[in-house]
Each structure stands twice: as C-alpha cells, then as structure tokens.
Amino acid sequence: MSAKNLESRCKAVAKSGKPCRAAATAGGLCFFHANPNKASELGRIGGKSNRHATTGVADPLPKLENAVAVSNALGQLFADVQAGKTSPKVATTLAQLLSLQLRAFEAIAAVSPPQNLSLGERMRIAMLKAEKRVEELR
Numbered sequence: 001m002s003a004k005n006l007e008s009r010c011k012a013v014a015k016s017g018k019p020c021r022a023a024a025t026a027g028g029l030c031f032f033h034a035n036p037n038k039a040s041e042l043g044r045i046g047g048k049s050n051r052h053a054t055t056g057v058a059d060p061l062p063k064l065e066n067a068v069a070v071s072n073a074l075g076q077l078f079a080d081v082q083a084g085k086t087s088p089k090v091a092t093t094l095a096q097l098l099s100l101q102l103r104a105f106e107a108i109a110a111v112s113p114p115q116n117l118s119l120g121e122r123m124r125i126a127m128l129k130a131e132k133r134v135e136e137l138r
C-alpha cells in the first residue's frame with residue numbers, strides 16, 4: 001500500500017476498533033467521520049421510512065381492570081386497525097396480551113370472590129346474607 005493510498009483512507013478508528021477503511025475526503029476523514037451526526041441522521045430517516053407509519057402515536061391505554069374493559073379494548077383495537085391507526089402486526093401482539101389478561105381474570109376469579117359484580121348482583125348477595133342473618137337471630 002503506497003503512502004498516497006494510505007492518505008486517501010479515513011484516519012478515524014471505526015467502532016469495531018479497526019481503522020476506518022472508507023475513502024477520506026479533503027479533511028482526511030471519510031464523509032461519516034467528518035460528519036458524525038450524518039450517520040445517525042440517515043439512520044433515523046431510514047428507520048422512519050422502514051417503520052410502519054401507524055405505530056407512531058398511540059392513544060393512551062385504557063385500564064384493563066375487568067373483562068368488560070378488555071372487551072372494549074379489543075373493540076377499540078379492531079377500530080384502530082381498520083382506521084390504520086394500529087398496524088395488524090401490533091394489533092396481533094396486543095390481542096394476544098388481551099387474551100392473556102382475560103385468562104388472568106379467570107384465574108383470579110377462580111381463587112377469589114368476584115370484585116366486579118353489578119349492583120343487582122351485590123343487592124341479591126346482600127339480601128341473601130341479610131336473610132341468613134335474620135334466620136340466625138330467630
């Protein structure tokens with residue numbers, strides 16, 4: 001390798017620790033080492049165009065505290081996919097998580113008394129308890 005040839009190579013050291021092999025510009029560095037922000041900038045642009053356009057800003061996630069909320073979230077997910085706000089790929093992942101959430105509710109319900117009874121159900125249970133108590137007092 002002639003001195004001329006060496007000089008025409010970038011003088012910077014690449015991230016790998018080896019000398020950069022790119023052709024140098026007038027300053028003795030290659031384009032990217034002379035413009036360190038350029039590479040990440042181009043990377044960002046590339047990343048932006050590669051990324052699915054619909055995964056940018058998502059609506060805040062609803063609280064999934066019961067099966068009804070999960071069902072509502074699924075409905076919202078369908079609507080978001082149709083409207084192009086959520087990519088089908090992301091929706092598939094979210095749907096899997098929602099399914100897991102539902103299974104978790106089932107598992108919790110199996111070991112603990114239901115927490116999300118309707119007013120009517122709570123009234124009925126309260127009435128039954130009251131009736132039982134009245135019978136005990138008799």
Ligand SMILES: [Zn+2]
Pocket residue numbers: 010011012020021022029030031032033
């Ligand atoms: Zn370089």
